[in-house]
Amino acid sequence: MKPISGKALKYGDNINTDIISPGAYMQLSIEKQAEHAMEGIDDDFTTKVKFLDIMVVGENFGSGSSRETAPLVLKANNIKAIVAKSFARIFYRNAINIGLPVVELDTSSIDEGDELVVDVLTGKVENLTKGEEYQGVGIPSHVLKIIEDGSLKAYLKNKARQ
Amino acid sequence: MQMTLAEKILARASGKSFVKAGDIVFCKPDTAMIHDLLGPVIFADDFKELGGKIKHPERVVVIADHSAPPATVEQANMVKKTREWAWGNNVGEFYQFKGACHQLLVDGGHISPGNLVVGTDSHTCTAGALGAFGTDVGSTEMLGVLLTGEIWLRVPESILVNWVGEFSLGVMAKDAALKTIGKVGHGGATYMAVEFGGSLIRNLPLDERLVFTNMAVEMGAKTGLIKPDEKVGDFLDSIGKNDGEYFISDDNAAYREVLEFDATKLTPTLAAPHEVDNVYPVTDYEGQVLDQCYIGSCTGGRLTDFASAAKILKGRKVSKKVRCLIVPASEKVWREASKLGYLDILAEAGCVISAPACGACGGFTNGVLGDGERCISSSNRNFIGRMGSKKAEVFLASPMTVAASAIAGMITDPRNFL
Numbered sequence: 001m002k003p004i005s006g007k008a009l010k011y012g013d014n015i016n017t018d019i020i021s022p023g024a025y026m027q028l029s030i031e032k033q034a035e036h037a038m039e040g041i042d043d044d045f046t047t048k049v050k051f052l053d054i055m056v057v058g059e060n061f062g063s064g065s066s067r068e069t070a071p072l073v074l075k076a077n078n079i080k081a082i083v084a085k086s087f088a089r090i091f092y093r094n095a096i097n098i099g100l101p102v103v104e105l106d107t108s109s110i111d112e113g114d115e116l117v118v119d120v121l122t123g124k125v126e127n128l129t130k131g132e133e134y135q136g137v138g139i140p141s142h143v144l145k146i147i148e149d150g151s152l153k154a155y156l157k158n159k160a161r162q
Numbered sequence: 163m164q165m166t167l168a169e170k171i172l173a174r175a176s177g178k179s180f181v182k183a184g185d186i187v188f189c190k191p192d193t194a195m196i197h198d199l200l201g202p203v204i205f206a207d208d209f210k211e212l213g214g215k216i217k218h219p220e221r222v223v224v225i226a227d228h229s230a231p232p233a234t235v236e237q238a239n240m241v242k243k244t245r246e247w248a249w250g251n252n253v254g255e256f257y258q259f260k261g262a263c264h265q266l267l268v269d270g271g272h273i274s275p276g277n278l279v280v281g282t283d284s285h286t287c288t289a290g291a292l293g294a295f296g297t298d299v300g301s302t303e304m305l306g307v308l309l310t311g312e313i314w315l316r317v318p319e320s321i322l323v324n325w326v327g328e329f330s331l332g333v334m335a336k337d338a339a340l341k342t343i344g345k346v347g348h349g350g351a352t353y354m355a356v357e358f359g360g361s362l363i364r365n366l367p368l369d370e371r372l373v374f375t376n377m378a379v380e381m382g383a384k385t386g387l388i389k390p391d392e393k394v395g396d397f398l399d400s401i402g403k404n405d406g407e408y409f410i411s412d413d414n415a416a417y418r419e420v421l422e423f424d425a426t427k428l429t430p431t432l433a434a435p436h437e438v439d440n441v442y443p444v445t446d447y448e449g450q451v452l453d454q455c456y457i458g459s460c461t462g463g464r465l466t467d468f469a470s471a472a473k474i475l476k477g478r479k480v481s482k483k484v485r486c487l488i489v490p491a492s493e494k495v496w497r498e499a500s501k502l503g504y505l506d507i508l509a510e511a512g513c514v515i516s517a518p519a520c521g522a523c524g525g526f527t528n529g530v531l532g533d534g535e536r537c538i539s540s541s542n543r544n545f546i547g548r549m550g551s552k553k554a555e556v557f558l559a560s561p562m563t564v565a566a567s568a569i570a571g572m573i574t575d576p577r578n579f580l
């Protein structure tokens with residue numbers, strides 16, 4: 001899998017799934033739900049993602065509900081990867097299962113707008129703007145195949161075909 | 163080799179005699195629970211494309227609770243799609259409008275000690291009060307479970323939370339659960355199992371124990387567990403399905419951390435907006451004016467909850483300034499609360515009794531909050547936008563505190579009415 005290039009969109013700690021994907025819109029299509037992503041704390045999220053496409057966040061990202069719509073609405077907003085100090089357990093699994101790359105890393109020195117290159121497999125993140133490199137934790141090897149296939153669905157489909 | 167309760171259950175589920183924290187194991191879940199919000203509405207097409215055959219249909223329980231009874235056409239269509247999928251695939255059980263999923267799993271005998279239960283809902287950890295390992299999965303992951311009958315899991319480390327002593331007047335399991343979360347923090351048990359023990363837990367009835375395991379996920383935990391004992395056995399006997407394996411942690415099992423709490427010192431407790439670990443004594447917030455008081459959900463809508471609320475509200479009236487909603491966690495809870503006269507007392511006091519379901523707890527139906535409104539609730543989450551408007555405020559507290567606050571129309575310590 002090729003490293004992912006993009007610009008940092010920064011948020012803090014403990015962003016929960018009710019913020020990422022509010023329950024009130026869950027009856028709508030993913031595209032419609034995506035219009036409301038993150039609105040609890042940032043009304044401009046859907047504008048910002050046009051320029052900033054790698055989310056860089058703090059501790060415990062995605063806590064709360066098991067709703068897969070949380071990573072799905074971020075993906076639908078063209079977020080290419082998420083780099084977090086730490087992830088909530090279920091968000092981490094869900095992100096992998098829907099094919100949204102995730103890396104655990106100390107994100108303190110990354111600022112909004114920084115140009116990043118994220119290597120999901122090695123967990124290495126390059127900050128082109130600051131000329132820095134950080135070593136984080138990539139996707140564990142036993143689930144690598146899922147990301148490489150694109151999603152758990154694609155993985156299951158490939159498996160069924162074999 | 164010594165194992166924790168969590169390790170023993172995952173050893174059994176993966177067909178091994180020994181596993182340890184950190185191992186990645188392939189497990190066969192005993193029960194797979196799917197609800198209307200995150201189930202067939204999301205995966206039905208892919209399920210069909212992947213062959214459309216459930217490996218163990220008898221282990222699958224499908225529940226329409228989040229959009230129930232539907233308030234909009236979209237919700238009605240979600241329920242319909244869920245129902246058609248459940249009936250079309252001969253799943254073990256399908257419930258609609260009978261209550262919140264986690265309570266229905268308990269009431270219906272779908273959880274036995276020693277089981278591995280996976281569900282498309284974060285509070286699947288509730289199952290742990292019966293000595294089962296309950297954990298949440300996403301919709302796509304559930305698709306994998308349906309098709310293959312298997313799931314990979316990392317065996318979690320365990321934190322032991324011991325509660326000793328006895329509750330003083332006006333204090334309930336919810337207060338202790340909030341206190342625990344305040345201490346551990348909302349990410350403090352991420353990836354871990356939280357086992358609750360000690361004399362307090364042992365002496366509590368099953369429906370109060372369920373409050374602890376239900377809220378384990380609010381610390382980030384993978385599951386919450388309580389050693390299954392004769393109270394669990396008695397309950398399972400009463401529904402005629404006592405067939406589990408009563409594992410308990412070995413004496414020298416390795417815990418990552420052991421925390422001790424003394425119930426005797428605990429006073430009524432609440433979580434202030436907008437985080438569950440934002441925990442204070444109720445007295446710190448007394449006098450905050452309210453719009454809604456909510457007693458319900460898979461956390462705070464069981465028999466003991468309504469018995470306790472009825473004790474406070476008996477012969478008293480809900481303030482005209484607020485509405486007090488009662489949402490039993492299940493139809494069975496409803497029937498028992500009715501038979502014992504609690505619902506009459508609550509209705510007499512001016513509470514509104516609503517259908518057993520998820521209701522406003524997740525912001526779906528029956529009493530969602532408007533802009534700037536403030537609610538006190540016996541449910542489990544107070545996140546921004548959780549119960550409706552992102553401009554509303556939610557305080558979490560015990561059913562007794564909610565009942566006392568309903569009388570005063572403002573946040574009130576229940577000990578004022580005992």
Ligand code: SF4
Binds near residue numbers: 228264461520542
């Ligand atoms: S009652 Fe609330 S917490 Fe429980 S399953 Fe329903 S929405 Fe979730």
